[in-house]
Amino acid sequence: MTETIRLAHGSGGEMTSRLIKEIFYAAFGGDVRDANDSAVLELPRGRTAFTTDSYVISPMFFPGGDIGKLAFCGTVNDLASVGARPIALAASFIIEEGTTFEDLRRIAGSIGEVSRATGIPVVTGDTKVVDKGSGDKVFITTSGVGSIPDDIDYHPRNIRPGDAIIVTGSIGDHGYCITALREGIDIKSAVTSDCAPLHGLVEALWPFGAHIRAARDATRGGVGMVLNEWAMQSSRGILIHEERLPVKDEVAGGTALLGLEPIYLANEGKMLIAVSPEKAAEVLDCIRAHPAGADAALIGNTGDDKPRVVLETAWGTQRLVPVPRGEILPRIC
Amino acid sequence: MNRDDDKKYFHLMVERLREISKRPIKLMEVCGTHTMAIGKSGIRTVLPVEIELVSGPGCPVCVTADSDIDAFMGLARDHRVTLVTYGDMMRVPGSAGSLAELKAEGADIRVAYSSLEALAFARSEPHKEIVFLGVGFETTAPATAHAVKSAVAEGLQNFSVYNLHKTVPLAIRALLAGDGVQIDGLILPGHVSVIIGEAPYAFIADEFGVSGAIAGFEPPEIMAAIVRLAGDINAGAPRISNIYPKAVKPEGNVVAQGLLDEVFAPGDAEWRGLGVIPGSGLDFREAFTSFDAAKRFAVERREVRLHRGCSCGEILKGMIKPSDCPLFGSLCTPERPIGPCMVSSEGTCAAYFLYNDDANIVERGRP
Structure with missing residues (x-):
């Protein structure tokens, strides 16, 4: 019989201990005998970045990743967005009664895998079990701390007129992959979620110092949402060019069919970078030289002091890129 | 044509329009799909200042009367039926909230992409009374007709339609005949024309001296329509042009027309903003009246006062x-x-x- 999670696994007793040991310690590493109520960290001097995020994606498993990998990478990328080097993560699980051990082991396993690959440990966590119908299989909350070098300050308030806007690769892959999966569109061809950690890519930009003005991973609401936030926060207009946006052919075709726009689709492994005009070309080369940024493109520039995002279309016309409203896809991350 | 040719053609049209634009011209795109395509393509940013584009009554949701939304919602409230609708209608506010709000209160309201989905609900849930909200012009009306005919063939007793289907040409006539309306040319709806063809628009030029161009939805197609209309208006030679011939045949889709004629007869319809336009609705013919939800449930429509200031x-x-x-x-x-x-x-x-x-x-x- 398939072994499933029962309410008793969340009771705090023997079954909870077994669950933690057999699933989580097995996946993340560490010694159960060292367990305590908090992990104790030694942080480098200087500023510390601290972030948290919850993951409720449906379906839990998708081409290119699963909810575990997503929860790990999402928090790593939030740290990377402020220029931090991730030090450690926490992961909390809310598990619905009836979830199989196999699914849970697989999810914890992919967290362990990306943790080992990046060298960023999961140092603390929690599990709760809710009765059937009160959740949907597995929800994960991850938190993370990271240290920021003294000369790094990534924030949209630093954006100045004429700055270049770079996206680190093709847009909309994650959102399209999940939507296509839900709509039953056959995507065995090529498009997988772009779910990936980006802290290495951002660290490669540290030498550019204050020439890098801002960075942000373009998750829910996609590139369109981040650019609108930047326009508001920097009080600048942003002009981007439709023909420079890196969009995979399958994503372009599929979104047209579904009535969606790649610019609003979630990404889980793409960063937007605002960079000074002087260093734009050099930064773009540097990003492209990194494995996570091979398809990076300079998509536009900032300009006047009217905060809005304008798209120059392939037709040479211009239109606003409005803040996405209403129909944003639910449970995309 | 490939994308580069499309672009060249588009820019050629923009240039041509600049050359021929000498005086202010007001064009109306009748169809909501054109309205969105124009907004999204940014076409207005390359038009000469002389050309003004305004939007017409060709968005089925927009012309739905408040009283009809109230009546449809009343079916769920008073008769506990299952309502099936196209997604766009969910958030339209009637005088007592929207379908989305009614659904949140627990009413069985479902979104479908086609009338046949509604029919499938009726088939698989015989104990439930399924009412489909038939909204749309000549584009969606044939699908409703088809669903009703299928229901007859299958003997489905628990399916009916709250019928708000409308036809476009008579609305255009009412619009052009109205006071205070100044339109020099019409961009005519591509999808509706696929069904009805060219002939039903002849009166626009013959009786009102206004030009019309049946257009597709890609930016070069819309731009070509604008150029054609500007040329006709300058020449003082009103006519109806079909510049979407790859999709629209002069006679339209004869099979769909036959289906419409078999199931529906012209009736009066209330259009928001335009009022009741005689003959612009599609009433069920005698043989199909048992599928008319308004009759089956003796729906009463009550006049509703529009929100103050809503224009x-x-x-x-x-x-x-x-x-x-x-x-x-x-x-x-x-x-x-x-x-x-x-x-x-x-x-x-x-x-x-x-x-x-x-x-x-x-x-x-x-x-």
């Missing part, structure tokens, strides 16, 4: 711009719409709100 009516007639409405962007937004023009994804106000068509576009290359 959907004038906007649908191209008399004012959305930004001239006192509610636009303040009390009425896509999140909290008051009039249907702000709700529909094809609505004039939603297009203006989203793409800010009035102005605001930057100097070339210098945002």
Whole structure:
């Protein structure tokens, strides 16, 4: 019989201990005998970045990743967005009664895998079990701390007129992959979620110092949402060019069919970078030289002091890129 | 044509339009799909100042009367039926809330992409009474007719239609005949024309001296329609042109027309903003009246007073711009719409709100 999670696994007793040991310690590493109520960290001097995020994606498993990998990478990328080097993560699980051990082991396993690959440990966590119908299989909350070098300050308030806007690769892959999966569109061809950690890519930009003005991973609401936030926060207009946006052919075709726009689709492994005009070309080369940024493109520039995002279309016309409203896809991350 | 040819053609059309534009011309795109395509493509930013585009009554959601929304919702409240609707209708506010709110209160309201989905519900849930909201013009009406005929063939007793289908040409006639409406040319709806063909538009040029061009939905196709209309207007030679011949045959889709004629007969229909237009509705013929939800459930429509200040009516007639409405962007937004023009994804106000068509576009290359 398939072994499933029962309410008793969340009771705090023997079954909870077994669950933690057999699933989580097995996946993340560490010694159960060292367990305590908090992990104790030694942080480098200087500023510390601290972030948290919850993951409720449906379906839990998708081409290119699963909810575990997503929860790990999402928090790593939030740290990377402020220029931090991730030090450690926490992961909390809310598990619905009836979830199989196999699914849970697989999810914890992919967290362990990306943790080992990046060298960023999961140092603390929690599990709760809710009765059937009160959740949907597995929800994960991850938190993370990271240290920021003294000369790094990534924030949209630093954006100045004429700055270049770079996206680190093709847009909309994650959102399209999940939507296509839900709509039953056959995507065995090529498009997988772009779910990936980006802290290495951002660290490669540290030498550019204050020439890098801002960075942000373009998750829910996609590139369109981040650019609108930047326009508001920097009080600048942003002009981007439709023909420079890196969009995979399958994503372009599929979104047209579904009535969606790649610019609003979630990404889980793409960063937007605002960079000074002087260093734009050099930064773009540097990003492209990194494995996570091979398809990076300079998509536009900032300009006047009217905060809005304008798209120059392939037709040479211009239109606003409005803040996405209403129909944003639910449970995309 | 490939994309590069399309672009060349588009720019050629833009150039041509600049050459021939000498005096102010007001064109109306009748169809909501055109409204959205124009907003999204940014075509207005390359038009000469002389050319003004206004939006017409061709968005099915926008022209749905409040009283019809109330009546449809009443079916769920009073008769506990299952309502099936196209998604766009969910958020349209009637006088007592929207279908989405009614659903949140626990009513069985479902969104479908086609009338056949509604029919499938009736088939698989024989204990439930399924009422489909038949909304749309000649484009969606044949699908409703087909569903009703299938229901007859299968002997499905628990399926009916709350029928709000309308036809486009008579609305255009009412619009052109109305007071205070100044339109020089019409961009005619491509999808509707696929069904009805060219002939039903002849009166536009013959009786009103206004030119019309049946157009597709890609930017070069829309631009070609504008150039054609500007040329005709300059020449003082009104005519109806079909510049979407790859999809629209002169005679239209004869099979679909036959289906419409078999199931429906012309009836009166109430259009928001335009009032009751005789003959512009599609009533069930005698043989199919048992599928008329309004009759089956003895629905009473009650007159509803429009929200004070809501200018959907004038906007649908191209008399004012959305930004001239006192509610636009303040009390009425896509999140909290008051009039249907702000709700529909094809609505004039939603297009203006989203793409800010009035102005605001930057100097070339210098945002």
